[in-house]
Amino acid sequence: MAELLDGHDAVGLAELVRTDQVKPAELLDAVVARLEERNPVLNAVVSTRLDEAYRDVAAGLPEGPLRGVPFGVKDLECDVAGMASTYGSRLFADNVVDRDGVLASRYRAVGLVLVGKTNTPEFGKNASTEPLLFGPARNPWNTGYSTGGSSGGSAAAVAGGILPAGHANDGGGSIRIPAACCGLFGLKPSRGRVPHDGADGAFASPLSIANAVTRTVRDSAALLDAVAGPLPGDPSLVPAPAGSFLAALAEPPARLRIGFATVSADGVAAHPAAVAAVERTAALLAELGHDVSESAPSWDPAVVTNALRVLMGAATRARIEDRLAALGRDVAVDDLEPMQRFAYDALASVPAAVLTRTLRETELLGRHIAPWFAEFDVWLTPTLGIGVPQLGWMDTTRVETMGNAGQMTWFTSVFNATGLPAASVPAGFDGQGLPVGVQLVGRMGAEATLLRVAAQLEEAAPWPWQAPWPVAARD
DSSP, X not given: OTTHHHHOOHHHHHHHHHTTSSOHHHHHHHHXXXXXXXXXXXXXXXXXXXXXXXXXXXXXXXXXXXXXXXXXEESSSOOOTTSBOOTTOGGGTTOBOSSOOHHHHHHHHTTOEEEEEEOOOGGGOSSSOOOTTTOOOOBTTBTTBOOOSSSHHHHHHHHTTSOSEEEEEESSSTTHHHHHHHTOEEEEOOTTSSOOSTTOSTTTSTTOEEXXXXXXXXXXXXXXXXXXXOOTTOSOOOOOOSSOHHHHTTSOOOOOEEEEOOBOTTSOBOOHHHXXXXXXXXXXXXXXXXXXXXXXXXXXXXXXXXXXXXXXHHHHHXXXXXXXXXXXXXOOTTTSOHHHHHHHHHHTTOOHHHHHHHHHHHHHHHHHHTTHHHHOSEEEEEXXXXXXXXXXXXXXXXXXXXXXHHHHOTXXXXXXXXXXXXXXXXXXXXXXSOEEEEEEEESTTOHHHHHHHHHHHHHHSOOOSSOOSSOOOOO
């Protein structure tokens, strides 16, 4: 039965359930078998609710479009009743919540079966998933290498054949980076497309937004349908789509103007395998009938770096302070990893005026980049500027490695600052057999366009849905 997970994506599994070819409990059995076989190697799923999941199935699932499909949620910004929301941090290890957040509620409403939580770096603030709380997630293509971050646990579970799809979120590349590292598709939606759990929304934490890492484009569209749409009072709104994102895939994209680049905003060339992947993809898009030319918007990378440092750092410091206040104590030496303790201390001296100026600069950055998208419909880049790194290259116990994470976000983080939608698409492998991804970026609200283009690429140049198993550790 576990082999069903190899031959069907989430939409396909839901169709098997709908037509009574398989029972939801049988799919759950398959995931349990895969967890037992593969999770000890990959360390992708860090906590489970299997008994509760079987009870959910026995009680009857909603008649939604993904009914019966097992699903994992990242242990960051997705509260599930009865489970700890740890954010990958020892400070929150026993932070059990008593109710579902908005995302878990919406996932349940479409019939998904929530089976557990997936690994994440502390507070999601690393481009590799190696928290001290749970230990590193391991790449299914090569267990000596990073899954990327911060949605690396979900990516490892999906690429490793444990789960058909997994929740993810993205504050600087945290959907797209692990998708690229693990050979998956990952779409970061436009700012405002998906609401935040709790009150950590666009005013409090303006860079991050949720969706998923998936093996197919249609799964990403279906999962975006599940969670898209504002809550009353949301501070950031984006125009509603004409119909469902999944239905949009029935139509190929119109002839598009696509620009591409292989160097970062400050002129550094990407890894040779990433450059080759972009050039191959650009040629394929031209063959598919699009107008493709080399072009790029310009921006000051220092503005983006500062936005991530100040805005994400301030939101994290507030979360830590709130937790310490609830516990009634000061921060202890082993509460935080050294990298996050450094950031926590540094943000104590940032005045309100600096935070305001950073917000202003971030808004102006979006206005500076937007005119380029009046001339082009889509921008094509590498997802990563470097190859998939080995585990330990971004070691959060050594502050001197903090700069390494920045090399992973050359092409991704600017679109968290601007709020534009962006997706990583699998685009082959490097010389070591590790995946390479390319990034597609669109105008605000243009997720349907990106999904259609990605689906064209998926049909024209199919990618493997998951890594071979068993996987051996290689240097």
